Amino acid sequence: MTMTKETSSDLVIERIINAPRELVWKAWTEPEHIMRWRGPKDFTTPVFRVDLRVGGESYSCMRSPDSKDYCGKGIYLEIVPFERLIMTDSFADKSGNIVPASYYGMSGDFPLEMRITLLLKEHDGQTKLTLRHSGIPAGEEREGARQGWNESLDKLDWYLEKEKSTMSA
Template sequence: MTNQKELIITRVFDLPINQVWSAWTEPESCRKWWGPKDFTCPSCTIDLKPGGKYLSCMRSTQGDEYWSTGVFKEIVPYKKLVMTDSFSDNKGNVVPASDLNMPGEWPLELQVSINFTDCDGKTKMELHHTGLPPEILNDCETSWQQSFDKLEEKLK
């Protein structure tokens, strides 16, 4: 799969770094914002340690559920998170994107890396999502941006 792409999004949140960090690392905070506009996050578990897993669900207004799971590879508190990212069932078993009718050739495992920088009480966050099929890149960026809009709105 040589056509895989990397999505890079940089956002500055009008929130302190500890709140943005918690949004990614604490299930209660994550449930408030995870998923694009009009999606909810009814379930989220996070075992925040190297080798620890996360499992989260995005639910559409029609009731469709999209589960994702991954393993934390690197954790530098308030600085950096690196984790794998895969589609899964509700038990955390990895499933191919084709099972969810997702377009493009997806690897079973992608990587997400997030860098956090304190900017005088605000937080600069840079997300790298690696391994995405080119035909889904714009949709993924829109989904992430909508999720980040919710993060800022719901955690203020």
């Protein structure tokens, strides 16, 4: 199923990643890899915890260039290794409690819970990645999220290019 159309609450990004699907999967599911690429340009991710099982949680904190932390929490809803990952996505405080987007100075139009769907497909030795982030308000907030995800995926491309020889599938 190709998911390329955006609805009023969905952000969809498709990319061809120059790495085998198994490596892309590892980069999305193992904290030691996620922490190296997740977040917009000039952001770092000093904290990322994963309990990769249906019902398990992920928790992360991204740090902006001015040292402000933005934390998030999710629950894994569906896991099909190397193919699909579906999880909730919420803003959180440093203790892992779900908070509204306004906690971080964003619009109150964000729902408390959004959803991220990641699809990975083989594509001539590379990986076609489709990311659907549902629930982001249209307008400036969605465009900011699109920019952030694209910058993060640029970092993923760079990281995997550098790490392909050392990461084993």
